[in-house]
Amino acid sequence: MTEMEAIDTIKARLGRRSIVLVGLMGCGKSSIGKRLAARLGLPFLDADEEIERAAAKSINEIFSDHGEQHFRDGERRVIARLLENGPMILATGGGAYMHPATRENIREHGISVWLRADLPVLMRRVSKRDTRPLLRTGNPEATMRNLIETRYPVYAEADLTVESRDEAHEVIVTEIVHRILSMTTPQAAPSGALKVGSPAMSNATSQGSVVAARSVGVELANRSYDVLIGPTLLPDAGRLIKERLGAVKCGIVTDENVASHHLATLEESLKAEGMLAGSIILKPGEATKSFRELAPLCERLLELGLERGDIVVPFGGGVIGDLAGFAAGILRRGVRFVQIPTSLLAQVDSSVGGKTGINTPQGKNLIGVFHQPNLVIADTNVLATLAAREVRAGYAEVAKYGLLGDAKFFEWLEANWRGVFGNSGPDLTHAIETSVKAKAAIVARDEHETGDRALLNLGHTFGHALEAWTEYSDRLLHGEGVAIGMCLAFRLSEHLGLSPKGTAERVTRHLKAVGLPVHINDIPGEKADPDALMRSMAQDKKVQRGRLTFILVRGIGEAFVTRDVDPAEVRAFLAREIGA
Numbered sequence: 001m002t003e004m005e006a007i008d009t010i011k012a013r014l015g016r017r018s019i020v021l022v023g024l025m026g027c028g029k030s031s032i033g034k035r036l037a038a039r040l041g042l043p044f045l046d047a048d049e050e051i052e053r054a055a056a057k058s059i060n061e062i063f064s065d066h067g068e069q070h071f072r073d074g075e076r077r078v079i080a081r082l083l084e085n086g087p088m089i090l091a092t093g094g095g096a097y098m099h100p101a102t103r104e105n106i107r108e109h110g111i112s113v114w115l116r117a118d119l120p121v122l123m124r125r126v127s128k129r130d131t132r133p134l135l136r137t138g139n140p141e142a143t144m145r146n147l148i149e150t151r152y153p154v155y156a157e158a159d160l161t162v163e164s165r166d167e168a169h170e171v172i173v174t175e176i177v178h179r180i181l182s183m184t185t186p187q188a189a190p191s192g193a194l195k196v197g198s199p200a201m202s203n204a205t206s207q208g209s210v211v212a213a214r215s216v217g218v219e220l221a222n223r224s225y226d227v228l229i230g231p232t233l234l235p236d237a238g239r240l241i242k243e244r245l246g247a248v249k250c251g252i253v254t255d256e257n258v259a260s261h262h263l264a265t266l267e268e269s270l271k272a273e274g275m276l277a278g279s280i281i282l283k284p285g286e287a288t289k290s291f292r293e294l295a296p297l298c299e300r301l302l303e304l305g306l307e308r309g310d311i312v313v314p315f316g317g318g319v320i321g322d323l324a325g326f327a328a329g330i331l332r333r334g335v336r337f338v339q340i341p342t343s344l345l346a347q348v349d350s351s352v353g354g355k356t357g358i359n360t361p362q363g364k365n366l367i368g369v370f371h372q373p374n375l376v377i378a379d380t381n382v383l384a385t386l387a388a389r390e391v392r393a394g395y396a397e398v399a400k401y402g403l404l405g406d407a408k409f410f411e412w413l414e415a416n417w418r419g420v421f422g423n424s425g426p427d428l429t430h431a432i433e434t435s436v437k438a439k440a441a442i443v444a445r446d447e448h449e450t451g452d453r454a455l456l457n458l459g460h461t462f463g464h465a466l467e468a469w470t471e472y473s474d475r476l477l478h479g480e481g482v483a484i485g486m487c488l489a490f491r492l493s494e495h496l497g498l499s500p501k502g503t504a505e506r507v508t509r510h511l512k513a514v515g516l517p518v519h520i521n522d523i524p525g526e527k528a529d530p531d532a533l534m535r536s537m538a539q540d541k542k543v544q545r546g547r548l549t550f551i552l553v554r555g556i557g558e559a560f561v562t563r564d565v566d567p568a569e570v571r572a573f574l575a576r577e578i579g580a
Contacts, residue, residue: 006181007040011087018086019180020106022097022155023115024147026125027164028172029091032115035173037089046091050078076102083109094147098154113176114158116222119145121166156221163222171309175246214433218352218440220447223372227352227436229429233379234262234340238269241338244375245311249277250338251304253297253324254315255284258342261385266315266340277304282320286472289319289358291367297327311336311374317343317390318350318478322365325356329371339376343386344394345479347378348401348435349456353443359472363539364464370448378436380428391421392515393479396459396486398431399514401438403486403507404458407557409434414510454561458551459485465536466520469528476523483516484523492573493552496565503555520577530574534567 019036021029030046037044051074052058062071075096082090083105090110096102097112106112117125123141155161160179162172213230228240241250250270254263259281270276280300282288301312312335314324321339328337341351357368383391398420402410413420419427439456446453463478463485470476490504508518520528537548547563548570554560 006177010177010181011040011042014087014111016086016109018083018088018090018110019176020083020090020092020110020112021115022092022106022112022158023164024094024117024122024144024151026122027115027117028125028169029115032164032169032172032176033089033091035169036176039173039177040089043088044091045082045088047075047079047082047096048091048093050082051075051093054078072099080105086110094151097158098151103154103157111160111180112158113160113162113180114155114222115164115172116152116155116161117164119148121164122148153221161222161224165308171246171248178243178246181243214429216433216436216440218372219444220372225372225374225376227376227378227440229347229378229380229432229436231379231381231429233377234265234382235269237266237340237377237379238271238273238275240377241270241311241313241375242273242275245336245338246309247273247275248336249304249306249310250275250313251277251301251306251310252279252313252315253282253301253320253327254279255282255288255317255320257284258316258320262342262382263315266313270313277306277310280304282323284316284319285474286319286359286467286478289323291358291360293323294327294358297323298331301327301331306331306335308332308335311338313338313340314351315340315342317341317346321346321351322356322368323358325354325371325373326358326368329356329369334371336374337371339373341376341378342382344383344391344432345397346394347380347383348394348432349397349439351376351378352436352439353453353456354447363468363536364472366539372447378432380432383428388515389477393477393483395420395514396479396483396511396516398435399511400456400458400482400486401435403490403553403556404455404551404559405557406434406438407555409438410510410556417510417514454549455551455559457549458553458559459483459487459489461485461537461540461548461550462488462533464540465533466523466528468536468539469532470523470525475525476517480517480523483511484518484520487511487518488520488573488577489551490553491577492550492565492570493554495573496552496569499553499555499558503553507556520574521579528574528578530571530578533574534571537570 021033023029034044055062072095075093076099079092079096079102086109122144162176162179164172213228213233216227218225218227252266263279267276267279280297282293312324312328314321314337321341325337328335339351341347354370354372356371357365360366399413402413416427419425420431422428442452442456459482463481466476466481466484467478487508490499490507493499494501494504512518517523548565548567549561549563550565551559552562
């Protein structure tokens with residue numbers, strides 16, 4: 001679709017609806033709004049200017065002569081009148097969107113776009129002006145900080161959130177245009193209307209049947225993003241990224257295995273949109289997730305010419321996603337990134353939630369940052385090139401979501417797991433979608449793992465210790481460690497009298513039927529040492545004040561977090577499991 005076709009499409013579907021810009025003073029509503037109006041060929045109006053014209057007074061004078069309440073009443077009436085005369089680009093005052101009636105009016109007659117900016121950016125922009133009545137205080141920065149705390153949770157209700165960054169306004173205008181275009185669904189929208197929501201997508205599988213691509217939202221206020229799930233998404237990745245994030249440069253980070261199968265497809269998709277900056281190919285395997293690889297990766301991304309508004313594209317499994325996501329989080333103090341996971345484990349777990357990082361000799365994922373992606377594209381077709389062992393390892397993370405909080409999903413897996421291993425079938429899509437929804441809900445409640453999110457580590461305390469013991473080698477894949485770890489967590493829970501007898505055996509039986517290891521002694525090679533495992537667990541990132549954190553269970557679908565397990569009890573339990 002050309003730029004002119006995109007603009008015509010937006011205008012046709014807007015009908016008489018307007019695009020309404022909301023946000024705090026200094027976020028750029030007027031300057032960006034004027035450029036957006038020029039791009040779309042629509043009139044631009046500033047609600048504050050209309051109020052001043054109607055009152056024949058400045059905003060400051062209205063506040064001074066009549067008070068804020070009088071101004072807000074007039075503001076509400078003016079915006080209601082303007083919205084009746086759309087379409088247009090309408091910039092509103094910072095407090096306008098706070099009134100429920102105005103928000104409802106905007107929802108009915110427009111598309112709301114929140115231009116979000118951080119406090120330093122806002123203060124730098126407003127410091128040169130003396131036209132802000134709410135900032136005429138002894139401490140303008142404290143006032144602005146209070147406004148952020150009060151208003152940002154309400155602004156987050158807007159249909160779109162776009163970061164108002166210190167870069168060319170045309171870049172932000174382009175992002176708004178593509179984001180609004182991606183919200184349209186002509187199949188479902190009535191004539192002349194524009195529907196807010198994810199675009200409907202469907203793709204044909206290699207067998208000829210049609211499987212609808214699904215979209216799961218990760219709701220994190222101004223950092224929300226979509227996870228797209230379905231077959232044959234990879235050839236369309238360039239368009240999907242461009243529609244949501246604009247025509248920016250993309251630097252791909254992948255490994256040799258993925259590159260040999262799928263890199264050409266992704267490169268062609270990005271080239272078709274004029275967005276490919278280049279590709280970086282790394283060695284596969286857990287050893288790549290290290291300080292040794294992080295520094296040269298950052299330097300190579302800079303050599304591709306990636307700037308603050310551009311995008312890093314991790315294209316691989318959990319290792320590439322964690323490493324390249326970490327690089328994106330620190331490159332130029334944080335650039336955007338789009339996860340395109342190519343393993344089942346990454347599609348259901350590691351690509352979602354913003355955890356990035358690297359391993360150290362002391363343990364797994366001990367160095368990293370929380371840095372949310374801007375989009376996740378999970379093409380189920382790429383899983384067909386995975387080795388069977390890799391798919392089984394990913395399935396452990398699927399089963400985890402049933403075991404930690406959804407007993408009905410685990411029952412479904414017991415009955416349908418063979419379908420999940422089918423290439424791009426509806427059972428696979430359902431399993432991925434259910435897992436992503438479960439993780440998205442937990443991440444939305446606890447982004448930085450201060451509470452519920454720790455539940456996602458069911459099996460991981462044991463599993464990470466086993467990975468460290470095997471030196472992150474091919475002796476044990478991450479998902480295999482998680483499978484053993486979950487069986488250990490259920491057996492320890494049963495041993496401690498926390499869960500009913502037979503529960504652990506049910507879990508063990510299912511994971512063994514799938515082909516996963518379920519006992520420590522299933523790991524090939526030398527016999528494990530319980531003391532070595534305890535030392536590794538002491539380095540786990542969830543340790544607090546020297547106390548081990550365990551996710552134990554009261555039954556299937558009933559996991560909980562505890563720090564009250566006696567280490568001596570755990571050591572004795574491991575010794576029995578190993579036969580030491």
